[in-house]
Amino acid sequence: MKKPEQYLRPEVIRQVGRLDLRAKFIVEGFLQGLHASPYHGFSVEFSEHRKYTAGDDLKDLDWGVYAKTDKYYIRKYEAETNVTGYLAMDLSGSMAYTFRQELTKFDYAICLAAALSYMMIHQQDPVGLVAFDTQIRTALPPKSKRAQLGNILALLANLKPAGQTDVAHGLTQLAAMVRSKSLIMLFSDLLADPEPIMQSLHQLRHRGHDIIVFHILDEAEVHFPFEGLVEFKDAEEDRKMTVDAPGMKPDYLQAVQEFRGKYQEDCARAGIDFVPTDTSIGFDKALMGYLLQRQRRF
Numbered sequence: 001m002k003k004p005e006q007y008l009r010p011e012v013i014r015q016v017g018r019l020d021l022r023a024k025f026i027v028e029g030f031l032q033g034l035h036a037s038p039y040h041g042f043s044v045e046f047s048e049h050r051k052y053t054a055g056d057d058l059k060d061l062d063w064g065v066y067a068k069t070d071k072y073y074i075r076k077y078e079a080e081t082n083v084t085g086y087l088a089m090d091l092s093g094s095m096a097y098t099f100r101q102e103l104t105k106f107d108y109a110i111c112l113a114a115a116l117s118y119m120m121i122h123q124q125d126p127v128g129l130v131a132f133d134t135q136i137r138t139a140l141p142p143k144s145k146r147a148q149l150g151n152i153l154a155l156l157a158n159l160k161p162a163g164q165t166d167v168a169h170g171l172t173q174l175a176a177m178v179r180s181k182s183l184i185m186l187f188s189d190l191l192a193d194p195e196p197i198m199q200s201l202h203q204l205r206h207r208g209h210d211i212i213v214f215h216i217l218d219e220a221e222v223h224f225p226f227e228g229l230v231e232f233k234d235a236e237e238d239r240k241m242t243v244d245a246p247g248m249k250p251d252y253l254q255a256v257q258e259f260r261g262k263y264q265e266d267c268a269r270a271g272i273d274f275v276p277t278d279t280s281i282g283f284d285k286a287l288m289g290y291l292l293q294r295q296r297r298f
Helices: 002-007 017-036 062-068 105-122 145-158 167-177 196-207 220-223 243-272 282-296
Strands: 049-052 071-073 084-090 126-130 136-143 183-187 210-217 229-233 241-243 273-278
Touching: 017 105, 017 145, 017 282, 062 136, 071 084, 071 273, 084 105, 084 167, 105 126, 105 145, 105 183, 126 145, 126 167, 136 145, 136 167, 167 183, 167 196, 196 210, 196 243, 210 220, 210 243, 210 282, 220 243, 220 273, 243 273, 273 282
Parallel strands: 084 126, 084 183, 183 210, 210 273
Antiparallel strands: 049 071, 126 136, 229 241
């Protein structure tokens, strides 16, 4: 039987058919990995309590927990702890691409979003979902009830990436929908003009929302492992191009580095978390981006 931490690896998680089991194993592996990492001091609260500290009101002590553990814990209230989350999924045709990995970019995004949903629901944080191409096609309002996890996973499992996308417009529509300050989690390859996308992200930040951008590329898009003459086809437009891969590789790798670097710099200036990843990287790196964001909030 596989150890939980093995399910952090994309090539292994592909073998698990059900999305709910994928989410469960990814989260279990991540939490197990925290205990053997430099982040041992971090915690993801799967309860409604926190340890008593000097100055806390004694009337908030949970004596039932004390009777079982001989330790003082304070009941946490919704206003103190909860953050409303929105998963924003890019349905562009380019997200369906994979070269030699077990998961497409969209498969990877779905697994990551499912794991984050699992974590948030267990923290009793309301979480909802929007999916967009040129406009928002699916919207599920945030809820924190356990049944919400099943609703989100069912929607995620049935989403199909295809055609063109307009990330900026999708985010603008989301900004108009979200009424209270929330945590927006964007899953996209961002293969579009960065300027309007950053403008929409700035709009969300201006309204007080926290944002994590999970920038998901295919392993081949990051490392360019091609050889000889290679024909490339645009996933969103019917265009093809034949290139000399070895001759193109240095310029391509520099362009990708600059592309990601620009997003990294612009997001940092705007106070937006930017988590670059690719389909060969374990899910723990991306999940740590969420955990670091949550630690800063409280």
